[in-house]
Amino acid sequence: MNEIRIIPVEGIPEIKVGDNLAEITFDVLNKSEIGIEKNDIFIVTQKIVSKSEGMERDLSNYDFEELLQSESKKIIRKRGDLVIAKTRHGFICANAGIDRSNVKKNSALLLPEDPNKSADKFRKRFESLANLPIAVIISDTFGRAWRKGQVNFAIGSSGISPIDSYIGKLDSFDNELNATEIAVIDELASAAELVMKKTIDIPIAIIRGVDFKSSKLNANELIREDNEDFFL
């Protein structure tokens, strides 16, 4: 087992509607010492994906309550100002993922319409430029049930198996590992957050050295259906 590196990508400019994130990242890396390696995993924050896809809403024109309703499939809990909702995609998070930090004052940023498609688009364009296979994860910061504090989760992915399954494999004592399915893309998203501090501008990190399985499956695999969920 080799070491894994979490590399912040510095120098990504402020992103505007229509910007091609793969092309911008490729250009930044070409001028940087980081370079590009086969099987680099790119963790891209939701924020710049949403901005490039035109998901910013000026709150002079939109009502926050109406935005919240239209982004929510279901309101899960509501206490005072805090609304925990299930988004159209199936994520359970505060304010249906609508973000009011790191955007212009009096505006709000919605989640990408389809973060897996965003990840796919980034991966394909980047691979065609770099001529190397990569993987892409779109991340966002959510709270959790039962635990204080927030961590990064994978809301979209492309080119990497979302789960490492050990079902049926044997441990070092030859016991069968029955119940171990690691949500590896969530762990990668959390790892990337360590170099993506909130108040500075690191919207992309590369995780290098992971021996991952390529896959057509995406981050939707981690969404538990309502009827399988004990805690809804």
Add this chain to the structure above:
Amino acid sequence: MNEIRIIPVEGIPEIKVGDNLAEITFDVLNKSEIGIEKNDIFIVTQKIVSKSEGMERDLSNYDFEELLQSESKKIIRKRGDLVIAKTRHGFICANAGIDRSNVKKNSALLLPEDPNKSADKFRKRFESLANLPIAVIISDTFGRAWRKGQVNFAIGSSGISPIDSYIGKLDSFDNELNATEIAVIDELASAAELVMKKTIDIPIAIIRGVDFKSSKLNANELIREDNEDFFL
């Protein structure tokens, strides 16, 4: 922002009751190229901590149901064989954290009595040997509400602030970041899992290059009280 390295510590022997994990790790690192650096963060899996602290139970002498009851403060959900319980410490997880993989056949491994104390003990002994400040996180792999798959969490810690708070700080648009408290020790535990695969023997990882705040607070800070929890 510099890069962060996740380094697997290979060569830790099978751990027995009474083994001193800090001394064993120090010896292994002294013979390895990895070395020891100031502010290295050691992520130690619960499994070897529990083994060293004599928490393995032979199921010829103990009844699994009785163990489960004695380890649980509260049964949260029960469906068929699956029991989700709140442990004596306050963790919500399957089987109250009792583990039957990577132990001898027909035995079970309980969580450490006080994982923060275990982390403290490791840190103090290691620091006295290495003469450098470090931080320690004890990790375990749990499932989550709403999301499929398991990730690593911090069940104990010493020497590192468990939460990075951005409350009151300004983002790049001068908006105040109201609600951002990152559970950084959970993210570090998740990052370490990427080099601690279940079927091979990497019970310890070092995360190097993190600019963390030292603290007397520990992993208990991340446990949400029942009366503050929306999802119990």
